[in-house]
Amino acid sequence: MSSILDACCGSRMFWFNKKDSRAVFMDIRRWIGKACDGRNINVDPDVIGDFRNIPFADESFRMVVFDPPHLLRAGESSWLAQKYGKLNKETWRDDLKQGFNECFRVLEPGGFLIFKWNEDQVKVTEVARLFPVQPLFGQRGGKTHWLVFMKEGAGE
Numbered sequence: 001m002s003s004i005l006d007a008c009c010g011s012r013m014f015w016f017n018k019k020d021s022r023a024v025f026m027d028i029r030r031w032i033g034k035a036c037d038g039r040n041i042n043v044d045p046d047v048i049g050d051f052r053n054i055p056f057a058d059e060s061f062r063m064v065v066f067d068p069p070h071l072l073r074a075g076e077s078s079w080l081a082q083k084y085g086k087l088n089k090e091t092w093r094d095d096l097k098q099g100f101n102e103c104f105r106v107l108e109p110g111g112f113l114i115f116k117w118n119e120d121q122v123k124v125t126e127v128a129r130l131f132p133v134q135p136l137f138g139q140r141g142g143k144t145h146w147l148v149f150m151k152e153g154a155g156e
């Protein structure tokens with residue numbers, strides 16, 4: 001069994017080893033395209049799945065990585081929307097809430113959820129308010145935020 005779930009892996013850009021065998025790479029789509037600089041973008045998940053209804057049993061992973069789309073406004077055919085996906089203007093809050101809850105469900109007690117957000121269009125504080133658990137700590141680099149959450153329950 002793999003120990004890490006990347007719940008919306010896109011083209012695995014932030015992975016040093018994009019074929020790390022300890023991880024299951026999931027995304028809602030398979031897609032090959034080109035970035036604005038001409039580089040190939042290859043979205044080729046191990047599992048096609050929806051983070052709002054993750055196709056794994058409870059407590060399956062020691063770590064879950066959650067880097068959902070962060071754009072509300074981007075042309076459907078723009079390379080940004082194609083590369084990162086887009087939030088649904090009507091449902092994005094519920095989608096992210098459900099995604100977070102699903103990521104927590106498949107985490108084992110004591111496991112960690114790593115959440116990434118780019119606040120180009122939506123502030124990270126607005127998103128963090130949707131989640132039922134406070135992060136342990138986080139890191140901010142310009143507009144990009146990393147937050148670390150822990151699922152309670154392993155012996156405390």
Ligand SMILES: C[S@@+](CC[C@H](N)C(=O)[O-])C[C@H]1O[C@@H](n2cnc3c(N)ncnc32)[C@H](O)[C@@H]1O
Pocket residue numbers: 007008009010011012013014015026027028029043049050051052067068069070083084085086
């Ligand atoms: C910000 S990108 C992820 C980038 C990725 N972390 C990387 O390093 O390349 C967000 C991804 O979420 C995927 N996505 C959007 N809605 C989804 C859903 N409901 N379930 C799973 N993946 C979804 C998009 O297809 C897109 O590839």
